[in-house]
Amino acid sequence: MPAGQEKCKQVGVPLPRASAGEAMRARILETTDRLFYRRGIRAVGVDTVAAEIGISKRTLYNYFPSKDALVVAYLERRFTPIPASERSPVVQILDAYDRVGRLFAADALRGCPFVNAVTELADPTHDAAKIALGFKERRRLWFRELLVQAKAKDADSLAGQLAILLDGAIVQMLVRNDAGMAAVARKAATTLLAAAGVKPASAPTRRRAKA
Amino acid sequence: MPAGQEKCKQVGVPLPRASAGEAMRARILETTDRLFYRRGIRAVGVDTVAAEIGISKRTLYNYFPSKDALVVAYLERRFTPIPASERSPVVQILDAYDRVGRLFAADALRGCPFVNAVTELADPTHDAAKIALGFKERRRLWFRELLVQAKAKDADSLAGQLAILLDGAIVQMLVRNDAGMAAVARKAATTLLAAAGVKPASAPTRRRAKA
DNA sequence: AGCTACCTACACAGATCTGTGTAGGCAAGA
DNA sequence: TCTTGCCTACACAGATCTGTGTAGGTAGCT
Numbered sequence: 001m002p003a004g005q006e007k008c009k010q011v012g013v014p015l016p017r018a019s020a021g022e023a024m025r026a027r028i029l030e031t032t033d034r035l036f037y038r039r040g041i042r043a044v045g046v047d048t049v050a051a052e053i054g055i056s057k058r059t060l061y062n063y064f065p066s067k068d069a070l071v072v073a074y075l076e077r078r079f080t081p082i083p084a085s086e087r088s089p090v091v092q093i094l095d096a097y098d099r100v101g102r103l104f105a106a107d108a109l110r111g112c113p114f115v116n117a118v119t120e121l122a123d124p125t126h127d128a129a130k131i132a133l134g135f136k137e138r139r140r141l142w143f144r145e146l147l148v149q150a151k152a153k154d155a156d157s158l159a160g161q162l163a164i165l166l167d168g169a170i171v172q173m174l175v176r177n178d179a180g181m182a183a184v185a186r187k188a189a190t191t192l193l194a195a196a197g198v199k200p201a202s203a204p205t206r207r208r209a210k211a
Numbered sequence: 212m213p214a215g216q217e218k219c220k221q222v223g224v225p226l227p228r229a230s231a232g233e234a235m236r237a238r239i240l241e242t243t244d245r246l247f248y249r250r251g252i253r254a255v256g257v258d259t260v261a262a263e264i265g266i267s268k269r270t271l272y273n274y275f276p277s278k279d280a281l282v283v284a285y286l287e288r289r290f291t292p293i294p295a296s297e298r299s300p301v302v303q304i305l306d307a308y309d310r311v312g313r314l315f316a317a318d319a320l321r322g323c324p325f326v327n328a329v330t331e332l333a334d335p336t337h338d339a340a341k342i343a344l345g346f347k348e349r350r351r352l353w354f355r356e357l358l359v360q361a362k363a364k365d366a367d368s369l370a371g372q373l374a375i376l377l378d379g380a381i382v383q384m385l386v387r388n389d390a391g392m393a394a395v396a397r398k399a400a401t402t403l404l405a406a407a408g409v410k411p412a413s414a415p416t417r418r419r420a421k422a
Numbered sequence: 423a424g425c426t427a428c429c430t431a432c433a434c435a436g437a438t439c440t441g442t443g444t445a446g447g448c449a450a451g452a
Numbered sequence: 453t454c455t456t457g458c459c460t461a462c463a464c465a466g467a468t469c470t471g472t473g474t475a476g477g478t479a480g481c482t
Contacts, residue, residue, distance in 0.1 A: 020428090040333040042253050045469055056430050058472085067470065111330055115382055119322055119330045122251040124388065132386050160383075161399035164392060165372075168379025171326055172371075175343050177335065181375060188372035191406045192399055231458090256439055267460050269442085278440065 025063050027053055032074050037113050041071055041120045068126075071117065075131045078113050082142055089146035090198055094186055096166055101182025104173045111174040112167065139163055152196040165189055236274050238264055243285050248324050252282055252331045279337075282328065286342045289324050293353055300357035301409055305397055307377060312393025315384045322385040323378065350374055363407040376400055 031053045035044045046067055050057040064070040085092050103109040110116075114132035121128055140163045147155035147162075169185035172178070190200055242264045246255045257278055261268040275281040296303050314320040321327075325343035332339055351374045358366035358373075380396035383389070401411055 024428095038333075040331070042331070043333055046471085047469080056432090057470095058431085059429060061471070062428080065471095110333075112382075115386060116330050118386055119327050120251065120253070122249075122254055122321075129386075133388075136383065136386050157395060157398060160392065160395040161376075161402075164379035164383050164396050164399065165375060166379070167382045168375035168377070171323075171378045171382055172347065172375050175326060175329055175340075175347050177344075181371065184368060184371040185375050187368060188375065188399070188403055191372075191403055195402045195406060235458095257441085258439080267462090268440095269461085270459060272441070273458080276441095 021063075024055075024059075028055075028060060028063055028070075029073060029077050032070055033077060036071070036074050037116075038110060041074075041117060046070070071121075072127045072131070075114060075117055075128055079131060079135055082138075089150040090193060090200060093143060093146055093150075093162060093193070094189060094200075097169060097182050097186035097189060100166065100170055100173070101179050101186075104170075104182065105179040109170070109173065112170050115167070115171075136163065136167075139166075147196070147198070150193075150198045152193065152198045154196060158192060158196050161192055162189055165192075232274075235266075235270075239266075239271060239274055239281075240284060240288050243281055244288060247282070247285050248327075249321060252285075252328060257281070282332075283338045283342070286325060286328055286339055290342060290346055293349075300361040301404060301411060304354060304357055304361075304373060304404070305400060305411075308380060308393050308397035308400060311377065311381055311384070312390050312397075315381075315393065316390040320381070320384065323381050326378070326382075347374065347378075350377075358407070358409070361404075361409045363404065363409045365407065369403060369407050372403055373400055376403075 028049070032049055035049055035052060046060060047057055049070075050060045053060075060070075064073060087095075100109060114128075114135045117128040118132050123129070140159050143162050144155050144159035147158055152158055165185045165188055169181050172181040193200065239260070243260055246260055246263060257271060258268055260281075261271045264271075271281075275284060298306075311320060325339075325346045328339040329343050334340070351370050354373050355366050355370035358369055363369055376396045376399055380392050383392040404411065
């Protein structure tokens with residue numbers, strides 16, 4: 001969905017202002033992400049977003065027709081592709097737990113944005129619910145693919161278990177305000193992997209996580 | 212915190228209306244619970260609660276001085292003591308996963324009320340955050356006690372892992388709209404228990420969950 | 423210079439929310 | 453009967469929110 005085009009009415013010009021429109025859109029989404037994620041979607045008004053960016057509310061509504069559209073764009077922007085990795089499947093899986101732990105410790109994690117949106121909006125028919133479902137499903141399939149590569153027994157079920165562990169760790173970090181829950185989940189993941197016949201990378205629990 | 216007393220100003224009367232006040236308070240909290248939990252705290256106004264009960268907003272504010280107080284009372288009411296059980300520790304633990312699965316299948320579960328409150332209010336200093344933390348900690352300690360009884364290895368760490376699994380299952384049920392995630396978490400719990408030297412009750416995964 | 427597209431500032435409609443103020447009804451007990 | 457306490461109905465203040473309407477400024481392109 002390219003922005004800045006629907007305004008040009010097919011006049012044939014090579015979209016001279018398209019990049020400017022894209023930049024503005026990016027600025028809006030950056031600030032929206034920060035505010036919606038940190039303070040909550042319902043707690044942040046459109047006025048606040050516009051004021052924080054330094055633009056008028058009118059301009060914001062020129063880029064997004066409604067707050068709902070802004071919410072959807074916010075979640076779609078969070079739905080970034082998983083970067084490919086050269087490392088072993090088991091390391092990639094266990095790294096997922098380390099990553100959320102590090103993010104929380106760096107005060108960059110306030111729960112899962114998709115889960116938060118589902119909770120805040122409380123409307124299963126909202127597009128946000130579909131996006132959240134898509135995100136969870138993609139991660140589960142990613143886990144499953146890695147488990148197949150690692151020749152784990154019952155990769156399908158185990159992928160779901162590992163996904164549950166990851167979401168549980170995020171929730172517990174939020175409520176307990178303790179980044180250590182990520183390591184606890186990681187340890188459980190290690191046990192589950194071992195039970196599925198997958199050997200851990202090096203040491204079973206501890207791993208150097210400098211910075 | 213007994214209600215209906217602070218109104219009586221110590222005149223010596225044996226609280227003639229105390230029971231009526233208690234009943235009203237209970238009615239308010241029942242409806243509040245249903246609305247806050249199903250539709251969300253921020254989405255439900257005080258007007259809506261009063262109208263649903265069939266009382267005036269003024270009366271509601273006679274029992275609870277603010278919406279925040281109502282939120283706190285709502286969460287405190289959810290913080291019920293864990294009923295003691297005669298059954299084996301392992302069965303009690305695994306039953307926790309079955310229970311959330313059954314509740315979700317019966318459409319009586321829309322995430323964890325404590326986690327939802329933390330997410331919706333987005334304020335770590337709110338009393339709701341403390342109550343939520345207390346709830347999570349109590350359940351972890353309950354798991355730990357049961358694990359000690361079951362002579363599990365490393366009961367302390369395992370209790371945290373099982374708690375993460377339970378919260379993860381609740382989150383995933385909410386987002387995926389699939390009660391089956393409870394059984395997935397249960398299976399992971401069984402694996403973790405087995406790895407800790409604890410034997411499952413009867414069959415390792417399947418369990419008769421009629422009704 | 424003139425045109426066009428985008429931007430700002432600002433007001434405003436209309437809805438919603440929390441919390442209070444007031445006047446009066448009604449039932450129980452002295 | 454009279455008082456007291458609780459309830460209702462209703463209006464309202466004041467804040468907030470989404471979304472729109474309008475007038476005018478400004479920068480780039482022809």
